[in-house]
Amino acid sequence: MAVNVEVLEKLERKITLNVPVRSVQDEVQARLRRLARTVKMDGFRxxxxxxxxxxxxxxxxxxxxxxNDKVGEAFNQAASEAQLRIAGQPRISEKEGAAEGFLDFEAVFEVFPEVKIGDLTDLEIERISVAVDEDAIDRTIDILRKQRRTFAPRGEDEAVQDGDRVTVDFEGKIDGDAFAGGKAEGFAFLVGEGQMLKEFEDAVRGMKVGESKTFPLAFPADYHGQEVAGKTADFLVTVQKIEVAELPDVDDAFAKALGVEAGTVEGLRADIRKNLEREVKFRVQARNKQNVLDALLTKAELDLPNAAVQAEIERLREGARDELRQRGVENVEQSQIPDEIFRPQAERRVRLGLVVAELVRANELQATPDQVRAHVEELAASYEKPDEVVKWYYSDRQRLGEVEAVVIENNVTEFVLRQAKTVDKTIGFDELMNPAQAAESAEQDAQQA
Known part of the structure; x- marks a missing residue:
């Protein structure tokens, strides 16, 4: 029998489902008989x-x-016969006026939209590239040296400098009152590495052992401690100990200590280059992918299924609650987080997902097993035991599915870049690895100019 599909609005559809009463009664009796064979009730064996x-x-x-089962079966059969791609769960209600021996139900639901993608050759997309130079390798070695630094006491009359490990006692008060976390004794931190707020580091820098100082500190409005966020405290700090950092020499012994197979500085630099090039590749792919996806949205025409958007909102909301739990916020489940906070991001994700899926379907851009294997092996290459990491990925279908999704997006990216007009741009290593810091430096340079 042909299924009558009624178009309500945009992607919303309605169909009527007919469920024979006899089939419901027969199944109820069958389940009761099965239950009777195992159920335990007082007074009966x-x-x-x-x-x-x-x-x-x-x-x-x-x-x-x-x-419920019979209505679900009827809905699935009707959707299959009508070749409908259902988005979300249907809203099902009983309908009056059914023929004798039948129960009628109305199912209202959304279907996935037709996705129209315009001419990709009209697109102009920036494609970045980054070279791993010797300076990047040198800076990486400096980081490795800092990770293995030791400390020795500074001279008695020497003051705190950047890079020193300083041990202090401090106490902070807001309007004369102490607050949680505002007092410590024998607290050690590294100066100039962002472990403390800038005002705190500025106050300690230049002090000597035994000196005390009082200074104001304005907590940022988004500070993780809600009790003090956006407020100004008066701190008293006393320096108890100053230690100067001593970095290891860059020699073959250093390379061996890092586990470099060759055991030489040359081997160390080669390993660093390989790891940096791998990281750069992933980050460049991500940046170019973002440019491609942004451009794709300007060429796509489609209606968004509300059910899919609402499901994405729920995922985003639950992610936000998980983050609040990790921060120690209580009663997160009772917190009311409005849909509108997540709606723009949810709509974008759904739109991109549908557009990418259409490109993949129309151009056979699915991830091949060889592509997935190559990507997993590339991810595992930076670990000490890559074979075990590969097994870890392949032992979980969800993890492997996440890799497949990345490979598919990479396939889409390369396909679109081949179709579009590309504007090649070479950027610096630092700009790729620390875009926010690079932007801040550029802004400071512009202000000085």
């Missing part, structure tokens, strides 16, 4: 409970369960 008693106790619940 297992398997000897009369069917009428089982029906009296469990009949309503089983009737509800069977009816």
């Amino acid at each position: 297992p398997g000897k409970v009369p069917l009428s008693v089982v029906a009296q106790r469990y009949g309503s619940a089983i009737q509800y369960e069977v009816l």
